[in-house]
Amino acid sequence: MTRATTSQQLAEPSLLSLAGLPYFLIAFIARLPFAMMVVGVLTVVVSARGSLSLGGLTSAAVGLGTACFGPLLGAAADRFGQRTVLLALALANGAMLLLFTFVVYGTAPDGFVLLAAVGIGATAPQVAPLSRSRLVTIISDRMPEGRRAKTVSGTMAYESAADETVFVFGPFLVGILASAIAPWAPLVGAAVLTVVFVGAFALHPSGRHVSQDRDADGKAPSTVSELFRPQLLIVVVGILGVGIFFGTMLTSLTSFMADRGASEQAGLLYGVMGVGSAILALGVAWLPAAFSMRARWLVFSGILLAGTLLLGFVDTPGTMMVALAIMGIGIGPTLVTQYSFGAARSPRGRSATVMTMLGSGVVVGQSIGAAFAGEIAESVGTPAALLLPMVAAFIAFAAGVANWMLSGEKRRAAPVKP
Template sequence: MASTVATDNRPGYGQLLRTPGVWTFLLPGFAARQPFAMLTIGIVLLVQHTTGSYGSAGAVAAFTGVSMALFAPQSGKLADRFGQRAVLLPGVLVHTASVAALTALALADAPLWALFAAAVPTGASVPQVGPMVRARWAAKLDGSPLMSTAAAFESVTDEFTFVVGPVLATALCTGVHPAAGLIAEAALTLAGGLLFAAQRATQPAVRAAASASQPHVSALSVPGVRVLAIAFLGIGSVFGGMQVSLTAFTEEIGNPGANGLLYGVFAAGNMLAGIACGAIAWKTGPRRRLILGYAALTLAASTLWAVNSVALLAVLGLLVGLCIAPALITGYTLVESLVPATARTEAFTWLTGAVALGQAAAVTVAGRLADGHGASAGFVVPLVGTALALTTMVALRSRLSPKPAGRIAARGVGHRVPVTVD
């Protein structure tokens, strides 16, 4: 991917974070988005401990992920229509209660169907804080050249949660109690979600009801959003496949404590690449950048199944992580040019839900493969998921182009110039 390090005087992270009022939602938002990174691995570790099966653990986590993927866009629609606070307050309470029920049932050796039943409301009620934070940035910076800087910053923050969250959950589950990861997840949801909901001054204005002259446009009706959702499904397959397969791998070698370290290295790669993406002025257009970056991700994921060394797996995991952030950042940035402002929260939740759905499918398949054929077989899942998504994106790449009236693309950090869509 052709690029050049930016040297011109344009808005950067420092200027972005000096925007008045942003810290009031950034800090509680960071705490409240941790559950998304902790939930799947917390469920896998607890249910595998109580059942002895990665397949069962993956299936329960999959029910949670599918439920989240189905309900997240509805949460985004409701937030656009009634306000974020109205959606968050009941949501965090339901989620906390659902996680408590799921934890109690798992510890009581309840049948698998009971765990599935508890997993549905657990996933459906996951607070969509990441999309809500992005919507607050969009409302505060509407039309500002800082908007693409905010997109990069949010992706870095997301990746940082995937450094902190899984490592924290794994450390709690392996060092304190198998249920400690989920208990911490529920506590962070409750505290962070309520604090974030209390920041009413920065939440986007509630949109007026659609009229005949200005009908509501569903984000999923935009062809480019559907293509991006497929791309994010593939990214979810990497997250889910890595979580289960790394857990199985470290169990196989008799060093389960290394799981958190390995996943942390993988997630650190995401974060570092996200920081770098925010400091580069790209010469290539976002569509081409997304496809080339995704091709690199697929290539990196293709090597995981053949590795049987902790050190080498850490190196390859870092490489895979470095390839994820550019795809995420570019995908989220494309939403700004593809989707009307009235549907952006919904669009962001469709993409977040796609990650959850891909993760759900991946933990199920990888869990079954790990049970039947060992951890190496589970690492095939990220390869297959990314390869299928890449093939689809290449075939449908024309749908990722903004309409002609808006042929302005983000170039680097906060720099917007006319570019080609390729």
């Protein structure tokens, strides 16, 4: 290697230097309210209204609001810029969290509680997908082309690991606040975090970074129909399967431990999968380029499916822990790969829309899976509920098979833009 080549590599900026360390700290904390909402809503409804069934429906209503409005908010961010949209959402979502707390403790009918929950989901700031979109835009605009693919892969790995960490720590924080103060405290805390840190995320200098994929007038050159290409829709289906897995696994695990008189330990066992998943997700960035993305989806979703098949044989917390550890090997890298495909296949100027579609797929799947698994566990029993994560993992694996056929040889390298 020549001295000139070495100097050139040293001069090339890293993503950390381009975005700045404060960006990553702010973006991490700004995700916490989103991770606290579903569990916080469930906690306060069960406490205030005394109904586990209503609590499950209310949590699903939050997911419904996200499903209906998340992609629209992403499209608005593509059209008007992230800063304007996020500032409005920070204030609106903080207000909705406080309004929901007021409604649930009041005398309003259950229908108003569900409506307020939809409002929480509808105004939820999509920090994680918008962060992915923002970073991918910086990479594609300000980094050398030869480094983009690897940097995008590493970025998706970090972002997925951050999501995993937040979605493990978020419910833990809800439990601490609810136990130490009151059941309403997690939602008030989430409201404060939303206004402060989502506002800071919106105002960060990277928020005004405009992709060169846009036309001079700021409009996205691609049409909406580009979002419905089979190559992109199959990624949405696959990530929906992952979301359903998260919801069904946590709920059926809670039922499994409740049958053994230790429901409070479900979170600890779930953490075995979460920690392993986060570590393996970070490791995706170091996988060789010869291990193509479409192959990674098949291999790691196959490991996830194999781990879920063991659920038919678990009979002790120890054997459950083994199954969860195997699932953790598969789930993190699968999620990273799906987000990487989403980044690679985003139509020009539509990256925020695509990332919010994928983020909404995880949340919607999680909400639907949790509600359905809870109903099955209560009415049929834990063994039946434990079948549902298998179904979810099969959806993710089948989508990987379809993606293999849709990808073709030319997509092995997975460039930043198709």
